[in-house]
Amino acid sequence: LYLVDYHVHTKRCGHASGADREFVEAAIQKGLKEIGFSDHIPRFYEPDNGKRITERGMPRSDIDEYVDSVIKLKTEYQEILVKLGLEADYAPGWEEALLPLVESYPWDYISGAVHFIPEWDYGYISHYKDRDPAEIFAAYFNLVAAAAESKLFDILAHIDLPRRFFPRLSAPEMNELYQMLAIRLGKTGTIVELNTFGVRSSKQSDVGVFPDEPLLRFCRQQGLNVTIGSDAHSPKDVGADFDRATRLLTTVGYNRIVTFSSREPGLVKWQSENT
Ligand SMILES: [Zn+2]
Numbered sequence: 001l002y003l004v005d006y007h008v009h010t011k012r013c014g015h016a017s018g019a020d021r022e023f024v025e026a027a028i029q030k031g032l033k034e035i036g037f038s039d040h041i042p043r044f045y046e047p048d049n050g051k052r053i054t055e056r057g058m059p060r061s062d063i064d065e066y067v068d069s070v071i072k073l074k075t076e077y078q079e080i081l082v083k084l085g086l087e088a089d090y091a092p093g094w095e096e097a098l099l100p101l102v103e104s105y106p107w108d109y110i111s112g113a114v115h116f117i118p119e120w121d122y123g124y125i126s127h128y129k130d131r132d133p134a135e136i137f138a139a140y141f142n143l144v145a146a147a148a149e150s151k152l153f154d155i156l157a158h159i160d161l162p163r164r165f166f167p168r169l170s171a172p173e174m175n176e177l178y179q180m181l182a183i184r185l186g187k188t189g190t191i192v193e194l195n196t197f198g199v200r201s202s203k204q205s206d207v208g209v210f211p212d213e214p215l216l217r218f219c220r221q222q223g224l225n226v227t228i229g230s231d232a233h234s235p236k237d238v239g240a241d242f243d244r245a246t247r248l249l250t251t252v253g254y255n256r257i258v259t260f261s262s263r264e265p266g267l268v269k270w271q272s273e274n275t
């Protein structure tokens with residue numbers, strides 16, 4: 001198999017553990033062909049109206065050392081490809097603050113992620129408990145689509161993350177939202193991440209992989225390609241539940257996944273050893 005884990009955090013973000021090297025060692029143990037670090041970007045947005053903020057990123061003073069550490073691991077390991085990525089929040093209106101971070105380092109890819117609804121506040125979506133899930137899903141998907149349309153990102157992470165905390169709407173309602181999202185994403189040609197975090201961290205039962213299978217089917221209908229990430233916050237979770245991800249790839253009909261080098265995408269057949 002040619003599998004990659006493109007969503008791995010480091011202790012710099014403050015809510016992960018383990019040495020960088022241990023993530024690489026874990027990926028080798030699991031037989032992965034590539035491991036991509038994509039730690040949380042330092043906070044680049046400063047809403048001025050006292051809105052709630054949930055700090056998730058590495059301190060800005062850590063980013064040079066983060067990049068250096070990953071680049072060192074790239075040359076040190078011959079048995080696996082190590083990629084330098086970043087998980088960047090999508091915060092409309094703050095593009096000018098984001099761009100210097102994106103342009104100043106030799107990233108292999110930038111993953112765009114929605115963790116909050118800036119119109120409401122900048123706190124993690126899990127606290128929107130007083131809101132109607134229909135409103136949360138609609139707002140979230142709108143931001144994910146806008147993130148793709150911004151062309152700031154190479155990959156979109158966990159595109160239906162609210163499922164981690166909020167129950168699905170009825171199938172017809174969900175499908176309508178899914179289809180609208182997939183159509184907007186399809187026009188951008190963005191890469192969609194299969195993220196296995198939901199399998200092990202869900203607050204709801206049966207959340208499975210992000211995206212939900214019906215959503216992934218719509219994405220495939222729109223011609224979108226995919227990559228894979230575990231969202232590991234500790235070395236033991238590198239490649240976690242990738243059997244679920246590959247089963248989903250097979251079910252939906254994806255023979256190939258996307259890899260990145262220097263922000264250039266490439267397609268590999270994941271069932272074979274070589275490309
Ligand atoms: Zn995190």
Ligand SMILES: [Zn+2]
Nearest residue numbers: 087113157158
């Ligand atoms: Zn994330």
